[in-house]
Every structure is written in C-alpha cells, then in structure tokens.
Amino acid sequence: xxxxxxTDTSKRKFLxxxxxxxxxxxxxxxxxxxxxxKPDNEAVSNKVRWGMLIDTNKCGDGCTDCVTACNTxxxxxxxxxxxxxxxxxxxxxxxxxxxxxxxxLPVMCQHCETAPCVDVCxxxxxxxxxxxxxxxxxxxxxxxxxxxxxxxxxxxxxxxEDLQDQKDHAPRGKGTVESCTMCVHKxxxxxxxxCVTACNxxxxxxxxxxxNDANSEISKRLKQYGGKQIRADLGLNxxxxxxxx
Amino acid sequence: MVLWFRKNLQNxxxxxxxxxxxxxxxxxxxxxxxxVPKGKGEQCVEPTDVMRKxxxxxxxxxxxxxxxxxxxxxxxxxxxxxxxxxxxxEKGQVARFGDDGHFCSxxxxxxxxxxxxxxxxxxRPQELIGKGHKIKPHHTADxxxxxxxxxxxxxxxxxSK
Amino acid sequence: MKLIRFAxxxxxxxxxxxxxxxxxxxxxxxxxxxxxxxxxxxxVTGMTNQIVWGLPHVFAVFLIVAASGALNIASIASVFNKKxxxxxxxxxxxxxxxxxxxxxxxxxxxxxxxxxxxxAATIYNFKSIFAWNMILYSGFMGIVGVYIWTMMDExxxxxxxxxxxSAFIWRIMLTTGxxxxxxxxxxxxxxxxxxxxxxxxxxxxxxxxxxxxxVLFAAYNGTRRELGDAIVKRLRNLLGVFVAAIMYFVVVxxxxxxxxxxxxxxxxxxxxxxxxxxxxxxxxxxxxxxxxPLALLYAPQLQGCRKSMALASVLIVLGGLAQMYVIIIGxxxxxxxxxxxxxxxxxxxxxxxxxxxxxxxxxxxxxxGVAVSLIVVTLALKALHLLPISLADAVADPHHxx
Ligand code: SF4
Ligand code: SF4
Numbered sequence: 001x002x003x004x005x006x007t008d009t010s011k012r013k014f015l016x017x018x019x020x021x022x023x024x025x026x027x028x029x030x031x032x033x034x035x036x037x038k039p040d041n042e043a044v045s046n047k048v049r050w051g052m053l054i055d056t057n058k059c060g061d062g063c064t065d066c067v068t069a070c071n072t073x074x075x076x077x078x079x080x081x082x083x084x085x086x087x088x089x090x091x092x093x094x095x096x097x098x099x100x101x102x103x104x105l106p107v108m109c110q111h112c113e114t115a116p117c118v119d120v121c122x123x124x125x126x127x128x129x130x131x132x133x134x135x136x137x138x139x140x141x142x143x144x145x146x147x148x149x150x151x152x153x154x155x156x157x158x159x160x161e162d163l164q165d166q167k168d169h170a171p172r173g174k175g176t177v178e179s180c181t182m183c184v185h186k187x188x189x190x191x192x193x194x195c196v197t198a199c200n201x202x203x204x205x206x207x208x209x210x211x212n213d214a215n216s217e218i219s220k221r222l223k224q225y226g227g228k229q230i231r232a233d234l235g236l237n238x239x240x241x242x243x244x245x
Numbered sequence: 246m247v248l249w250f251r252k253n254l255q256n257x258x259x260x261x262x263x264x265x266x267x268x269x270x271x272x273x274x275x276x277x278x279x280x281v282p283k284g285k286g287e288q289c290v291e292p293t294d295v296m297r298k299x300x301x302x303x304x305x306x307x308x309x310x311x312x313x314x315x316x317x318x319x320x321x322x323x324x325x326x327x328x329x330x331x332x333x334x335e336k337g338q339v340a341r342f343g344d345d346g347h348f349c350s351x352x353x354x355x356x357x358x359x360x361x362x363x364x365x366x367x368x369r370p371q372e373l374i375g376k377g378h379k380i381k382p383h384h385t386a387d388x389x390x391x392x393x394x395x396x397x398x399x400x401x402x403x404x405s406k
Numbered sequence: 407m408k409l410i411r412f413a414x415x416x417x418x419x420x421x422x423x424x425x426x427x428x429x430x431x432x433x434x435x436x437x438x439x440x441x442x443x444x445x446x447x448x449x450v451t452g453m454t455n456q457i458v459w460g461l462p463h464v465f466a467v468f469l470i471v472a473a474s475g476a477l478n479i480a481s482i483a484s485v486f487n488k489k490x491x492x493x494x495x496x497x498x499x500x501x502x503x504x505x506x507x508x509x510x511x512x513x514x515x516x517x518x519x520x521x522x523x524x525x526a527a528t529i530y531n532f533k534s535i536f537a538w539n540m541i542l543y544s545g546f547m548g549i550v551g552v553y554i555w556t557m558m559d560e561x562x563x564x565x566x567x568x569x570x571x572s573a574f575i576w577r578i579m580l581t582t583g584x585x586x587x588x589x590x591x592x593x594x595x596x597x598x599x600x601x602x603x604x605x606x607x608x609x610x611x612x613x614x615x616x617x618x619x620x621v622l623f624a625a626y627n628g629t630r631r632e633l634g635d636a637i638v639k640r641l642r643n644l645l646g647v648f649v650a651a652i653m654y655f656v657v658v659x660x661x662x663x664x665x666x667x668x669x670x671x672x673x674x675x676x677x678x679x680x681x682x683x684x685x686x687x688x689x690x691x692x693x694x695x696x697x698x699p700l701a702l703l704y705a706p707q708l709q710g711c712r713k714s715m716a717l718a719s720v721l722i723v724l725g726g727l728a729q730m731y732v733i734i735i736g737x738x739x740x741x742x743x744x745x746x747x748x749x750x751x752x753x754x755x756x757x758x759x760x761x762x763x764x765x766x767x768x769x770x771x772x773x774x775g776v777a778v779s780l781i782v783v784t785l786a787l788k789a790l791h792l793l794p795i796s797l798a799d800a801v802a803d804p805h806h807x808x
Contacts, residue, residue, distance in 0.1 A: 043314035083454035087754045095749040107744070107752075120590060122536035123529045129315060137312050138365055142526050143518015145458040146536050152593030154742050154754060157455045158518060161447035165374050166367055168324050173365030174447045175518030188315045230744055234593060245745070361521075 037190025049132040049239060050182060051211040052196065053218050053227055056105040056244035058205035064091055066106050066206065069198030073183060075167035086157035086172075088180040089195055094245070105245065106195065106206075109134060109155035109180035110230065110238030117147035117156065117179075126177075132211075132239050133182045141176040148177060152231050153238075155179045182208075211239065279355035282340070282348050284330045290320050300326075304362075323366055331369045339377035342368035410493050410794045415629050417788035422628070429781040436774020439767035440515035448518065451768050456760035457738045462516040464730045465772030468613065469509030469779060470543075470584055471606055472726070474577040475614020477502040477550065478644075480557075481577070484570030490640060493794040494622070499554045499573070500786045501618055501779075503547060508779030510543060512771055535586050542580045549573050558791065581610045588733065595672035596737030599663065605655040609726065612648035616722040619645065621783055623716055625793055634799035635710065642715050646703040649722060653696045656729075668746070675740050675759070676732060683736035686728045695725010735762055 038044070070076065070089045078085030089108035095101070111134045117126045118134065125141035128134045136147075148156045156179040163173055169185040172178050183193035191197075192208045199206040209218035221227075227241030289296055291303070303321040310316040319325045330348035333339055340346035342363040345354055349368075353360060369377060415422075443451055453460040479498035483491035514520055530537040553573045556566040585606030588597040619641055626633040660677065663669040676687055699718035708714040739760045744750060750757035786792060 038315070040317045040319070043310075043316060079449070081449060082753065083456065083755070084449045086455070090752045090754040090756070092744070092750055092752045092756055094745055095751075097747060097749055116591075116593070119533045120536060121531055122534045122540065123525050124531040127313065129313065131315070135312070139308060139312070140522070140525050140529060141519065142522045144526075144536065145518070146534075146587075148455070148458045149591050149594070149738070152742060153744060154456075154756065158448065158458060160449035160453075160455075162364075164379065166365060168327070168367040168371050171365035171367075173361075175444070176365075177518070184315070185317075188317050231593065 038188065040188075044129050044131040044188075046130040046132075047212060048130075049211045050111070050187060051132070051209065051218060051239035051241065052182075052193075053207040053221055053241050053243065054105060055205045055207075056103050056242055058203050059103070059105050060203045060205075061102075061104050063104075063203060065198040065202065066195035067091060069194040070108075070180070073167070073186075073194035074170040074181075075165070075172075079161060081160075084158075084160035086159060086178060088155075088157070088178070103245070105242060107153060107155070107230070108195070108240070109151075109182075110153050110236070110240040111180075111182060113237035113239070115236065116150040116152065120146045120150040122146065129184075133184050133187070134179075135181055135184065136177055136179065138171065138173065138176040138178070143175040143177065145177060151179075152234055152236070279351045280345070281351045282330070282332070282346060284348070285332055286329050289329075290325075323362065327367065328370045331373070333373065333376065337376070339369050339373045341377050411796075412493075412496070412791035412793060413795050414789060414791050415625070415787045415793070417784075419628075422784070422788075425784060426781065429777040429784065432770075432777035433774050433781065435770045436511075436515070436772075436777070439770040439774070440520070442767055443516075443771070444520060450765065452762050452764045453768075454760070454762070456755050457735060457762040459734055459738065460762060461731075461735075461764040461768040462512050462771045462775075464727060464734050465775050466509045466512035466516070467584065467587075467734060468727055468730045469505045469512070469775055471581060471610045471730075472613035472617055473502050473505035473509060473610075474546070474581045474584075475610035475612065476505055476618050477573060477577050478611060478614055479618060480553070481570060481574040484567055485574045490637060493797060494618075494637070496554060496557050496790070496792045497622065497625075497783075497787075498618060499550050499557070500790070500792060501621060501783055502577075502614070503550050503554075504779040504782035504786070505614070505617065506543060506546060507782055508775040508777070511778050512775035515771060535583060535590050539580075539583045539587065542576070542583045546573075546576055546580050549576050577610075578607065581607045588737070591737075593742060594737055594740075595669060595743065596676070596733070596740055598669075599659060601655065601659050601662065605652075605659060608648065608651045608655050609729070612645065612652050612722055613726045615641070615645050615648060616719040616726070619719045620716060620723075621780075623712065625787060626797070629793075631793070632796045632798040634797055636799045637797055638712060638715070639709075642703055645715070645718065645722070646700060649696060649699050649703070653692075653700075656691070656696075671743075672740050676736055680736060680739070680759075683732050683739060686736075687732050690728025691725050691732060694721050695728060699725070738762075 067087075067089050074088065076086050076088060089106050091104050092107050093102065093104050111128075111132055113128075113132065115126070115128055115134050118128055121127075122144060123140050123142055125137045125139075126134070126147045127137060143158065145158055148158060156177050158177050159172060159174050161174055166172055170181070183191075183195075186193060192200075196206045196208040207218045207221060209216040211219060211222075213219060214223075221243075222241060225243055227243055228245055229236070229238050229241060230245075291299075304323055304326075307316075307318075307321040308323070311322070326348075331339065334346070340348075340350075342350050343354075345351055347368065349360070349363075367374065451460060476498055479491050480495035480502075482488050483495040483498075514523055517523070517526075526540065530540070532538070549569065549572050553566075553569040556562050556569045582603045585603035588594075589600065589602040591597045622633070622641075625631075660673060663673050676683055678684060680687070699721045702708060702714045702718040702721075705714070739762065741750075741755075741757050741759060744756065
C-alpha cells in the first residue's frame with residue numbers, strides 16, 4: 001500500500017481501497033448489549049431486521065426520557081420554533097373517547113417494510129437498508145418533501161434553517177428531510193438506540209432487537225404477548241410494534 | 246436604445262470577452278500556493294499526490310458505502326480526515342470551514358471550488374465543537390472571490406516527483 | 407373555407423413592451439423570493455413540518471394541470487379532426503408549453519435544495535410517481551415541440567396527425583400522473599380517492615381553456631385583428647361543458663366520500679367546519695369558479711357578449727386556484743389519523759388542525775410562475791407565426807354562409 005505507482009492512480013485507488021477494507025477489521029471496543037456488532041467492513045444484510053417493541057403500559061406518563069435522549073444523541077437543538085423545528089421522536093397522549101382512558105406512548109419513524117416514503121421519493125434519497133432501517137441519504141435529497149406527504153406517521157421533519165455544530169455521527173442540514181435513524185451509527189456498533197437505552201434506566205418500556213431472530217428478546221416477547229402496528233390497515237409492516245394500545 | 250443595442254451587440258460581446266480575459270490574466274499573474282495547515286499524524290492514509298487528486302472520489306465512495314451498506318471502516322471516512330487535519334492553533338483557536346486556515350478551505354478557497362459537505366457535516370473534531378468562532382449564519386459556504394484558474398489547479402494536482 | 411394565413415405580431419407597441427416589463431418585474435420578484443427562501447431556509451415561509459407544500463405548490467399544480475388542458479384546442483383540431491379549431495392549434499400548443507414551464511419553475515425554486523436539480527434529472531426511482539412525472543413533463547415538452555413544428559413547417563406537415571395523437575395521449579398521461587401525486591398518498595384522508603385522477607383531467611380541460619380564451623382575447627384585442635363570433639361561440643360552449651363537468655365530479659367526489667364512514671371527518675372539515683377551507687370551497691370553488699361562470703356562459707341575454715365570457719374565464723381561473731388550495735393545503739391541514747377514534751395530542755401537532763398563513767415570498771414565487779408562462783407566450787407571439795391574421799367568420803367557420 002505504501003509504494004505507489006503514480007501512473008494509474010484511479011484504478012490503483014479503487015483496487016487498493018478494496019484491499020484495505022478487507023485488510024482492516026478493527027474490533028469495536030464497545031460494550032455489547034443485546035446485539036452483536038458486525039465487523040466494520042461488512043455490509044448489512046437482510047438476514048437481520050431491526051425492530052422495536054414499545055410496551056405502552058410501562059411507558060411513564062409525562063416521562064420524556066426517550067425524546068431527550070434522541071435530541072442529545074443526534075444534536076437536535078431547535079430554534080424555539082415548534083412548527084418548524086425537527087422532532088424525530090415525540091410522545092403522544094391518547095384518550096379513548098368512549099372510556100376516557102388516557103395513555104402515552106412514543107412515536108417515531110416506524111421503519112416500514114413497504115415504506116411509502118421510499119416508494120414516492122423521486123431520487124431514491126429515501127431508502128431502506130437491507131436490515132430494515134429506513135434512512136434519508138441527504139447527499140441526494142432535493143428537499144421536495146413528497147416523503148413527508150406520504151408518511152402516515154408524521155415521522156419526518158424538514159430542516160427549515162441553517163444548522164451549526166452537528167454531531168459527527170448525525171450529519172444534517174438545511175433543505176433536506178430527516179427522521180429517526182434508529183441510531184444507525186450505534187446499531188452498526190452493536191449498541192442500542194439512544195431512546196431505548198434511556199428508557200431502560202427507569203421505565204423499561206422499550207425493546208430493541210432483531211425481528212428475524214426467533215431467539216432475540218424482542219421476538220420472544222412479540223410471540224408471547226403480541227404487538228400491534230399503528231395503522232395496521234395500511235399494510236406497511238412497520239418495524240416498530242406496540243403493546244397495550 | 247434597443248436598436249442601438251442590437252446593432253452594437255457584437256461589439257458589446259467582444260468588449261465583454263476582452264474584459265474577462267484581462268481579469269483572468271491578472272489572476273494568473275499572482276499564483277501563490279495555498280498554505281495548507283499540518284495534520285496531527287505523520288502520514289496520511291494515502292500518499293499526498295493521490296489524496297490531492299482523488300480525495301473526492303474516495304470520500305464519495307466511502308460515503309455511499311457507509312450510508313447504504315453500513316460499512317464503517319475508518320480509512321477514507323470524512324470524520325477521520327477532520328479528526329486529523331483540523332486542530333487547534335497555538336492560540337487555542339480552531340479554524341472553521343470557509344477560513345483560509347481550515348484544512349479543506351485552504352485549498353478550496355484558493356481554487357474557488359465550492360463544496361457543500363459542511364452544511365451537514367461537522368467541520369472540526371467533535372471534542373473541539375464549541376471552540377472556534379461561529380460561522381456567519383446563512384453563509385456556511387462563504388468562500389473567497391477567486392476565479393478558478395488552470396495553473397493553480399495544475400499546481401495542486403501535479404504529481405510530486 | 408378560405409386559406410388561413412398566419413403572422414407574428416409586431417410587438418413594438420408601448421403596450422407590448424409595457425406588458426413585457428411588467429412580466430419581467432414579476433419574474434424578478436419571484437427569483438428574489440426564491441433566493442430569500444433558500445438563503446434563510448423555509449422557516450421564513452408559511453410552510454412548516456405540518457404543511458409541507460404551500461402556496462407555491464398551489465400555483466405550480468394549477469399551471470401544470472392547466473398546461474395539458476391548454477392543448478385541448480389543438481387536440482380537437484388534429485385528433486378529432488374538427489377543422490374549425492385548426493387555426494387556433496398553434497397558440498394552443500405553445501400555451502401548453504408555456505404553462506408547463508411556469509409551473510415547473512415554481513416547483514424547482516421551491517425545493518429545499520434547488521441546486522441539486524441535476525440529481526432529480528439524472529437519478530430516478532422508478533417506483534416514484536414523482537419521478538415518472540419528471541419524465542412525463544420533459545416528454546411533453548418534446549412531443550408538443552415536435553407537434554408545433556409539424557403545424558408550422560409544411561415539409562413535415564404530414565406527420566401532424568401522428569404528432570397530434572401522441573401529444574394527446576401524452577397529455578392525458580401527464581394529467582393522470584399529476585393527479586396521482588395526490589392519489590398515492592393513501593394515509594391522507596383528503597386525498598384517498600380513486601376519482602382524483604379523472605377529476606384532475608376534467609379540471610385541466612376547464613382551467614386550460616379559460617386561460618386560452620383570455621390569451622386569445624388579449625392577443626386579438628391588442629393587435630386589432632378580427633375575431634369572428636363563430637369561433638368564440640364554440641369556445642364558449644366548450645368552456646361551459648367543462649365547468650359543468652368539474653361540478654359533477656366534485657359532487658361525486660364528496661358524495662362517495664360521505665358514503666364511507668372513515669371519511670366523514672375530513673368531509674365535515676372541508677364542507678362545514680374547516681374555516682378558511684370551507685369558505686374557499688363554497689365561495690371560491692363552487693360559487694366563483696362554478697355557478698357564476700355557468701350563469702355567465704349560458705345566460706341567453708349574454709350570448710353574444712365577449713366580456714361576460716372573459717369574466718367567466720377569469721372566475722374559472724380564480725375558482726381553480728381556490729380548488730387547488732382546498733385540495734393541497736386543506737388536505738394537509740386535516741390531521742393524520744394515527745389512532746382512529748382516539749383523541750390524540752403531542753408536541754408535534756398531532757390531532758390538531760394545522761394552520762398555514764402564506765407569506766409574500768410564496769405568493770410572489772407563485773405569481774412569478776404565471777408571469778413566466780405569459781412571457782413565453784408573449785415572446786412566441788412575436789417570434790413565431792402563431793395567430794391567423796383574421797379569424798372573421800368568413801375565414802374561420804367552414805359552415806359559414808355569406
Ligand atoms: S414511518 Fe414514515 S418515514 Fe418511517 S419508514 Fe414509514 S413512511 Fe417512511
Ligand atoms: S424530500 Fe428528499 S427524501 Fe423526501 S421524497 Fe424528496 S428527495 Fe426524497
């Protein structure tokens with residue numbers, strides 16, 4: 001790698017890059033929780049489908065730990081303009097009109113299997129990773145906001161003004177659309193999303209894991225107690241499921 | 246007025262071209278190499294001439310791999326470039342993108358090539374955030390008024406023998 | 407029928423240059439507004455994370471829909487072989503291109519990242535109806551361009567019918583595509599209706615023809631060329647039929663919605679409780695854009711009166727804009743139903759009717775698109791042989807008897 005022939009740099013760079021990728025496999029020195037980290041140089045695969053389960057019975061009334069954790073993790077500082085500031089996760093309060101029963105639950109991008117945002121995006125900037133995480137590639141997002149029109153869950157925000165001091169793991173900028181990334185930078189590192197970690201400190205209402213793995217905690221729980229989809233009638237098979245609604 | 250304009254259109258165009266040529270000659274006359282700040286490490290991940298020529302390709306390749314396939318190798322990652330190349334100076338100041346003292350803009354200002362990476366990406370290592378002046382709001386990519394000129398680009402991408 | 411001779415207009419009068427200057431001023435204002443919006447970000451507009459498509463989209467969709475409708479006259483002439491419309495075909499096709507150009511300009515300048523237009527033009531996600539629309543729009547430009555060529559150049563005149571038929575098919579697809587942009591938004595109560603696409607086609611007929619009439623009248627008045635009653639009467643009847651058809655579709659649309667319980671909420675919102683949207687629907691769309699024009703067009707006393715027809719056309723345009731506003735913005739204002747039957751609230755405006763106040767910048771951008779359309783037509787009238795020197799009855803009407 002060190003000795004370089006200067007004549008054909010472009011080809012060399014490409015091959016050399018691939019070789020280097022194969023060569024380095026630094027084990028991430030991170031605390032592993034529910035999931036194992038894949039090697040850095042391995043592409044994500046559809047053997048895994050990341051998902052979340054939210055037990056609304058345990059969700060604390062008035063607790064916004066998950067929201068705060070998300071904002072901190074992803075650097076979502078607002079401009080005190082609630083109508084245009086980004087919100088990747090929010091707490092909903094539901095009141096049953098018949099019974100008067102009130103409950104709260106967090107809602108974020110549901111990482112739909114057949115995601116409407118992905119279907120409508122003209123440039124392919126909205127896309128679903130092999131492992132089911134739905135993201136916006138801000139390099140090619142043109143800010144048309146069609147995905148926001150299409151998302152049934154109001155999960156997306158448009159960045160309405162210039163930003164500064166973004167987190168280096170969560171780049172975001174004016175004129176593009178964004179939403180919950182399931183903390184993909186953490187997931188790739190074998191960690192839980194920030195909201196799940198925060199929730200686990202007290203209420204323990206959120207679970208994260210591989211829906212394809214029958215032995216993961218989330219799959220076992222879903223099997224035993226079931227889990228509802230919001231707007232199941234739309235047939236989107238979201239990766240985020242709820243219990244107790 | 247309109248008629249006069251039409252009749253003289255050719256002359257006007259010629260005059261404009263002449264003016265343009267004159268200015269570009271001026272720029273060419275004062276070719277000064279950009280001052281590129283030193284990085285933290287000893288040696289870059291690729292030889293300097295390769296980086297000069299191809300850094301954009303590598304960054305772009307890595308960006309797509311990371312974004313779409315979750316490849317998180319560090320070698321060609323923008324984050325790592327920044328971590329090494331953007332440092333505090335003796336006064337504890339950190340240059341921001343757009344300043345001549347910022348690694349990326351030292352060249353990009355010089356060559357007059359605008360990039361929009363730093364509208365989204367952090368322009369300094371995470372631990373230095375909070376240091377350095379605020380970028381003027383709405384002017385994140387405020388680069389100097391220099392026309393691109395061929396010699397400068399050649400000088401930059403010339404393979405060092 | 408006598409031979410019809412076409413000529414460009416002189417375009418040297420004060421009126422012509424005044425019009426050009428006015429339109430140019432509007433276009434400059436639109437560019438300025440767009441720069442202002444992009445520079446500061448969209449928070450300086452009335453748009454929010456709840457209402458993501460605002461007034462610019464109202465104008466843009468209106469113009470794009472009208473564009474395909476403006477082609478009608480040409481289609482009737484070459485596809486359905488109605489000779490009486492032939493003299494107007496050129497103007498009709500050019501107007502179609504001009505309206506599309508204006509609409510697209512608005513759409514592009516309202517993007518979050520207009521600088522990345524090249525991405526939108528080169529990377530396509532073929533599942534996206536939006537991407538298909540981009541292909542439909544550019545195809546429309548090309549096909550109608552060729553169509554105009556076959557009308558104006560006799561050496562390729564024999565391809566005229568073929569080009570006309572292709573343009574006709576393409577425009578139907580284009581309007582269907584535009585309507586489907588909304589039809590695909592299944593989760594939004596206001597848009598979830600299969601009837602959306604055909605309704606857009608009918609709307610395009612009326613809006614396009616209304617604008618066509620206004621341009622025609624202005625051109626013939628401005629140049630003092632003769633425009634006979636025969637052709638005007640045909641256009642008048644056509645317009646009346648189209649407006650009646652829109653009214654019919656709107657009634658069917660809302661009746662079918664009222665039939666399905668899940669849509670009762672949004673129907674009550676638009677028809678009864680929606681505040682500005684309800685007013686725009688009843689006063690703007692139904693009365694100004696529908697009933698009054700119908701009365702003006704069909705009242706026996708007004709039959710020979712061009713002014714009443716021009717007024718009807720203006721009202722149809724205004725009503726059309728109101729209708730777009732109700733569809734596009736009203737559809738977003740009505741809250742998404744995440745948990746039907748439950749009362750929902752959050753920090754992100756769940757469960758509340760979203761409010762939207764357009765700003766001057768958005769209005770100017772929209773009007774700028776209209777100005778672009780008009781300036782293209784004004785220039786084309788001068789540069790090309792678009793309009794017959796005379797459309798007096800003796801020239802224009804094949805059945806005219808002296
Ligand atoms: S919740 Fe919305 S943003 Fe997330 S995947 Fe589904 S449609 Fe897309
Ligand atoms: S705003 Fe961006 S991500 Fe959303 S549909 Fe448009 S291009 Fe795709």
